[in-house]
Amino acid sequence: MSNLLWTFDIVLCGSLVWLAWQTLATADLFKATVLFIIFGLIMALAWARLDAPDIALAETAIGAGLTGALLLSGLAAISQPGTRQQSIKLDREK
Amino acid sequence: MSRLRKTELAKVGFGLIVAMIVTALGCAILALPGEESGLAGAVMLNLDQAGAKNPVTAVLLNFRGYDTLLEIAVLLLAVLGARALAVDESADDSEHFRSSINPVLIGFIRVIAPVMIIVAGYLLWVGGHAPGGAFQAGAVLASLGVLLVLADINWTQHLSDYSERILLTISLVVFLSVGLATMFNARNFLEFSPSTAKWCILLIEAVATVSIAVILLALFCCGKISNARKYHETTRGRVE
Amino acid sequence: MTTVTLYALCGVILFGIGFYGVIICRHLLRKVMALNLMGTGVFLILIALARRTPGDRPDPVPHAMVLTGIVVAVSATALALALLRRLHRETEIGDLPHDAK
Amino acid sequence: MSFELTILGLILVPLAAGIAAFIVTRFAAILAVATALLQSLFAFRLAGYVLSNGPLRYKIGGWGAPLGIDLYVDGLSALMVIMTALVGLAVATYSTSYFAIPEHGREHRSNVDIFWPLFLILWSALNALFLSADIFNLYVTLELLTLSAIALIGLAGTVKSLQAALRYLLIAMSASLFYLLGVALLYSVYGTVDWELLGAQMQFDLPDRCAIVLICVGLLLKTALFPLHFWLPAAHANAPAPASALLSGLVLKASFYVLLRMWFDVFPYADLRAVGNLLGILGAAAIVWGSVQAIRQQHLKLLVAYSTVAQIGYLFLVFSLASEPSASWNAWNGAAYFSVSHAFAKAAAFMAAGSLVFATGSAKIDDLAGIAQQQPVTVFAFALAGVGLMGLPPSGAFLSKWLLLNASLSSGKWFFTAVILLGSLLAAIYVFRVVAKSFEAGERQPTRHVPALMQWTPLVLALLSIGLGIVATRPLELLKIGAPVAIEKTP
Numbered sequence: 052m053s054n055l056l057w058t059f060d061i062v063l064c065g066s067l068v069w070l071a072w073q074t075l076a077t078a079d080l081f082k083a084t085v086l087f088i089i090f091g092l093i094m095a096l097a098w099a100r101l102d103a104p105d106i107a108l109a110e111t112a113i114g115a116g117l118t119g120a121l122l123l124s125g126l127a128a129i130s131q132p133g134t135r136q137q138s139i140k141l142d143r144e145k
Numbered sequence: 146m147s148r149l150r151k152t153e154l155a156k157v158g159f160g161l162i163v164a165m166i167v168t169a170l171g172c173a174i175l176a177l178p179g180e181e182s183g184l185a186g187a188v189m190l191n192l193d194q195a196g197a198k199n200p201v202t203a204v205l206l207n208f209r210g211y212d213t214l215l216e217i218a219v220l221l222l223a224v225l226g227a228r229a230l231a232v233d234e235s236a237d238d239s240e241h242f243r244s245s246i247n248p249v250l251i252g253f254i255r256v257i258a259p260v261m262i263i264v265a266g267y268l269l270w271v272g273g274h275a276p277g278g279a280f281q282a283g284a285v286l287a288s289l290g291v292l293l294v295l296a297d298i299n300w301t302q303h304l305s306d307y308s309e310r311i312l313l314t315i316s317l318v319v320f321l322s323v324g325l326a327t328m329f330n331a332r333n334f335l336e337f338s339p340s341t342a343k344w345c346i347l348l349i350e351a352v353a354t355v356s357i358a359v360i361l362l363a364l365f366c367c368g369k370i371s372n373a374r375k376y377h378e379t380t381r382g383r384v385e
Numbered sequence: 386m387t388t389v390t391l392y393a394l395c396g397v398i399l400f401g402i403g404f405y406g407v408i409i410c411r412h413l414l415r416k417v418m419a420l421n422l423m424g425t426g427v428f429l430i431l432i433a434l435a436r437r438t439p440g441d442r443p444d445p446v447p448h449a450m451v452l453t454g455i456v457v458a459v460s461a462t463a464l465a466l467a468l469l470r471r472l473h474r475e476t477e478i479g480d481l482p483h484d485a486k
Numbered sequence: 487m488s489f490e491l492t493i494l495g496l497i498l499v500p501l502a503a504g505i506a507a508f509i510v511t512r513f514a515a516i517l518a519v520a521t522a523l524l525q526s527l528f529a530f531r532l533a534g535y536v537l538s539n540g541p542l543r544y545k546i547g548g549w550g551a552p553l554g555i556d557l558y559v560d561g562l563s564a565l566m567v568i569m570t571a572l573v574g575l576a577v578a579t580y581s582t583s584y585f586a587i588p589e590h591g592r593e594h595r596s597n598v599d600i601f602w603p604l605f606l607i608l609w610s611a612l613n614a615l616f617l618s619a620d621i622f623n624l625y626v627t628l629e630l631l632t633l634s635a636i637a638l639i640g641l642a643g644t645v646k647s648l649q650a651a652l653r654y655l656l657i658a659m660s661a662s663l664f665y666l667l668g669v670a671l672l673y674s675v676y677g678t679v680d681w682e683l684l685g686a687q688m689q690f691d692l693p694d695r696c697a698i699v700l701i702c703v704g705l706l707l708k709t710a711l712f713p714l715h716f717w718l719p720a721a722h723a724n725a726p727a728p729a730s731a732l733l734s735g736l737v738l739k740a741s742f743y744v745l746l747r748m749w750f751d752v753f754p755y756a757d758l759r760a761v762g763n764l765l766g767i768l769g770a771a772a773i774v775w776g777s778v779q780a781i782r783q784q785h786l787k788l789l790v791a792y793s794t795v796a797q798i799g800y801l802f803l804v805f806s807l808a809s810e811p812s813a814s815w816n817a818w819n820g821a822a823y824f825s826v827s828h829a830f831a832k833a834a835a836f837m838a839a840g841s842l843v844f845a846t847g848s849a850k851i852d853d854l855a856g857i858a859q860q861q862p863v864t865v866f867a868f869a870l871a872g873v874g875l876m877g878l879p880p881s882g883a884f885l886s887k888w889l890l891l892n893a894s895l896s897s898g899k900w901f902f903t904a905v906i907l908l909g910s911l912l913a914a915i916y917v918f919r920v921v922a923k924s925f926e927a928g929e930r931q932p933t934r935h936v937p938a939l940m941q942w943t944p945l946v947l948a949l950l951s952i953g954l955g956i957v958a959t960r961p962l963e964l965l966k967i968g969a970p971v972a973i974e975k976t977p
Contacts, residue, residue, distance in 0.1 A: 060392070061391070064391060067395055068398050068402070071422050072402055075406040075422075087422075090425075101392060101432050101435075101436055102443045103448055105202075105448055105452065106451055106452060106455070107276075108276060109280055109455050110455065113455055117291070118459055120288075121364065125417075125469055126414060159409060160405060163404055163405045167398060167401035170400070171394055173671060174394060174434075177671075179437060181675070181677060182677070183435065183438070183444040184678070185438050185444040185446075203445070204446055207549075208446075210547055212449075213453065216626060219629055219633060220460050222607060225508065225607075226468075226640060227467040229600040230467040230648075232471065310509050311509060314509060317501075317505055321498060333548040334498075364463035367467060404660060416656055417656075427663050427667045450670075454666065457662075460633060464633060465652065468640055472649065475644075
C-alpha cells in the first residue's frame with residue numbers, strides 16, 4: 052500500500068516538473084498554453100493528496116480554468132493575422 | 146553568431162544561478178524540523194467561536210479576515226487596470242458572426258447552466274463546514290459566464306455600466322460595512338461575536354461570491370462584462 | 386525522505402523552473418506562464434510544509450494563505466494580459482513612435 | 487476621535503473613497519482631495535498618539551497575534567504615514583489640474599476616471615503597509631501596492647509606458663514570490679508571521695538564512711537597488727507625472743521600510759554584518775552610477791528617474807554604517823529621515839518636470855532653453871526640489887546626509903564619507919544642467935499656459951522638503967519611539 056502511494060507521489064511530482072519544463076520549452080505557444088492548463092489540473096491532484104481540498108477546488112476553477120481561459124484568449128488576441136510570427140519581447144534597457 | 150553565443154552563455158550562466166538557489170532551498174527544506182504544528186492548535190482551540198466549522202474558512206473570513214478584505218481589493222485593482230488599458234472599439238461589424246453560433250454548445254449550456262448555479266450555491270453553503278467557499282463558488286459562476294460569452298449569449302447587454310460597477314464593488318462595501326458594524330458593540334474592527342459570526346460570514350461570503358464571479362468574468366472580458374460580445378469577436382479566431 | 390519533503394522539493398524545483406522562465410523566455414505570454422509556475426511552486430512548498438502536524442489534519446493557516454496567493458496570481462495574470470493586448474494593439478497599429486529601443 | 491478610529495481611518499477611508507470614486511466618477515476628484523485633507527489630519531493625530539503613549543497595537547478581529555492580524559504603529563511608521571499624507575495631498579491637488587488637460591486624458595475619457603480610484607487604493611495600500619505588524623499581511627499590501635502602481639504606469643497608454651509596466655510587473659511579481667517564499671520558510675520554522683514574535687525567536691540556521699536571503703532579494707528588487715534597478719528608469723519616466731511622483735516618492739519607500747523593519751527588528755542583526763557591508767557598497771555604487779547616468783540623460787523625466795536610482799543608494803548605507811554601535815543611531819535616523827525628505831523633493835521634481843514637459847510639449851532637456859522667463863514658478867520649483875536632492879542646507883536631505891556623514895566618520899568608514907560628498911557634487915551637476923538650460927538666453931517659441939495648480943503645488947512641496955531641515959527636532963523625537971533595540975539611542 053505505502054509502496055503504491057510512493058509510486059503515485061513520485062510519478063505525480065515527476066509529471067508536474069516535466070509539464071512545467073515542457074510549458075516553457077515547447078516551441079508552439081498554443082501547445083504551451085494547453086500544457087499549462089494540464090499542469091493546473093494535475094496540480095489539483097497534488098493538492099488533494101496533500102489534504103488540501105479547498106485549494107484543489109480553487110486550483111481547478113481559478114488556477115487551471117480561469118487562468119487557462121485568460122491565457123487562451125490573450126493568445127488569440129495577439130495571434131491575429133499578420134502578426135502571428137512576430138515575437139513580442141521587452142527590448143533591453145538602452 | 147557571437148550574439149547567439151552570448152545568449153546561450155547567458156542561459157547557461159543563469160541556469161547555474163537558479164540551480165544554486167534550488168539546491169540551497171532544497172537543503173533548507175531538508176533541515177526543517179520534521180514535525181511542527183504551526184498555528185493549527187490555536188485555530189482548533191478557537192474554532193467553535195469562529196462561526197465556521199471548516200478551519201480554512203474560519204482562518205480566511207475570521208482570524209485573518211483582514212487579509213481577505215485586502216485580497217478582494219487586489220482583484221478589484223486588476224479590473225481597474227484592465228479597464229484603464231481596454232480600448233473602446235466602437236465600430237464593430239459583429240453581425241456576420243451570428244450565423245456561426247454552435248447549436249450543440251447552446252444545448253450544452255442549457256443543461257450545464259442550472260447545474261453550475263446549483264454547484265456554486267452548494268459550494269458557498271458548504272464552505273462553512275466542509276471544503277468550499279466564496280472563491281470557489283465565484284469561480285464556478287465566472288466559468289459559467291465565460292461559457293455564455295463563448296456561446297455568444299448576450300445576457301449582459303441590458304446591464305448598465307453603473308450597475309456593473311456596483312456589482313464589482315459590492316463585496317468590498319459589504320465587507321467594510323460588516324467590519325464597521327461590529328465596532329458598535331465595543332468590539333474591534335471585524336471582531337464578530339461568537340453568536341452572530343456564522344451569519345456575518347455567510348453574508349460576506351454570499352455577496353463576495355457574486356462580486357468575485359463578476360470580477361473574474363470582467364477580467365476575462367477586458368474589464369467590462371458589458372463588452373463581452375465585442376471583445377469576444379476579436380479573439381474568436383484561435384479559441385474555437 | 387517523507388511525502389512532505391518530496392512535495393516540498395518538487396515545489397522548490399517548480400519555483401526554480403518558473404524563475405528561469407521569467408528571466409530567460411522571450412515571449413511575454415510564456416513569461417506570464419512562468420510567473421504562474423513560480424507561484425505554484427511557492428504554494429506547493431507552503432501546503433506541503435503545513436502537513437507536518439502530528440495529527441491527520443493539516444495546519445489550515447497556510448491553506449488560507451495559499452488561497453489568497455492564488456487570487457493574487459490570477460489578478461496579476463489578468464493585468465499582465467491586459468497590458469499585453471494593449472501593447473500588441475499599439476505596436477501593430479504603429480501610430481506611435483517606435484523609438485523605445 | 488479615538489486611536490482606533492484614527493488608525494483604521496488611515497487604511498479604510500482611502501479604500502472606501504477609492505470604491506466611491508470608482509462608482510460615482512463625477513465627484514471623484516473632489517472626493518480624492520477631501521480624503522487627502524482628512525488623511526493629513528489622521529496622520530498627525532496618529533503621531534500625537536504615538537508621542538504620548540509610545541508604540542501601539544490594534545488587534546483586528548480581536549484575536550491578536552499570532553492567530554489574528556495586528557496593526558502596529560511606532561515613531562517610524564507614524565513618520566512614514568505623515569510623509570504619505572503630505573505627498574499624497576500634493577499629488578492629489580496637482581492631479582486635479584493635470585488630468586483636466588485633454589491631452590493627458592488622451593482619447594479615452596475612462597482612463598482619467600480610473601486614475602482616482604487607483605490613486606486612492608494605492609494610498610490605502612501604503613498606509614496598510616506602514617501600519618502592519620504581520621509579514622504575510624505585508625505581502626498582501628505589497629501586492630496591492632504593486633498592482634496599483636503597474637496600472638498607474640499603464641495609464642499613460644504609450645508603447646514605452648506599456649513596455650515599462652510589463653517589465654515592472656514581471657520583476658515585481660517575481661520579487662513578491664521571493665518574499666512570500668521567505669515568509670513561508672519563516673512560518674514553517676516558527677509558526678508565526680507576527681514580526682515582533684518572530685524577532686524574539688529568530689536564529690541563524692540554514693532555513694533562517696535562506697529566508698533572509700529570499701526576503702532581502704525580493705525587497706531589493708522592489709526597491710531597485712543597483713544593480714537590480716534596471717526596470718526603474720523606464721517605468722518612472724514613462725508614467726503620467728503624478729504617477730511618477732507617487733512611484734518615486736512613496737512606492738519605493740514602502741519596500742525599503744519593510745526591509746528596514748525586518749533588518750533591525752526581525753533578523754538576527756548581529757550576524758548580518760557582512761551582508762550589511764555588501765548592501766552598503768551596492769548603495770555607494772548606486773549613488774555614483776545613478777548620478778552619472780542622470781548627468782548623461784537627454785530626457786528630463788529620465789534624468790529625474792536616474793536621480794532616484796542614485797538617491798535610493800543613500801538609504802542602503804544604513805545597513806553597513808549601523809553595524810558600529812557608536813554610529814548606529816545616526817545612521818538609522820539619517821536613513822529614515824532621508825527617505826522622507828527624498829519623498830518630498832522627488833515628488834516635487836517629478837511634478838515640476840511634468841509641468842515643464844507639458845509647457846514645452848517636449849520631453850527633451852534641450853527644448854527647455856530659455857524657458858525660465860515664461861515659466862518662472864515651475865523652474866524655481868524644480869530648482870528648489872534640486873536643492874532638496876543635492877542636500878544643501880537647510881534642506882531635510884542636508885540634515886540626513888549630515889547624520890549619515892557623522893555615522894561614517896564615527897565608524898571610521900571613510901569610503902562612505904567620500905561617496906556621500908561625491909554624490910552631492912554629482913547631484914549638483916545634473917540639477918544645474920537643467921536649471922542652466924532653462925536660463926539660457928535667446929529666442930524661443932512661446933510655451934503653453936500651465937494651470938496655476940500645476941505651477942504652485944510642486945513649489946510648495948519643494949519648499950516643504952527644504953523646511954524639513956528646519957523643523958527636524960519633532961520628527962527626530964518621533965523616530966525615537968519604538969526605535970529598534972539593536973540601535974544605541976545615544977546621538
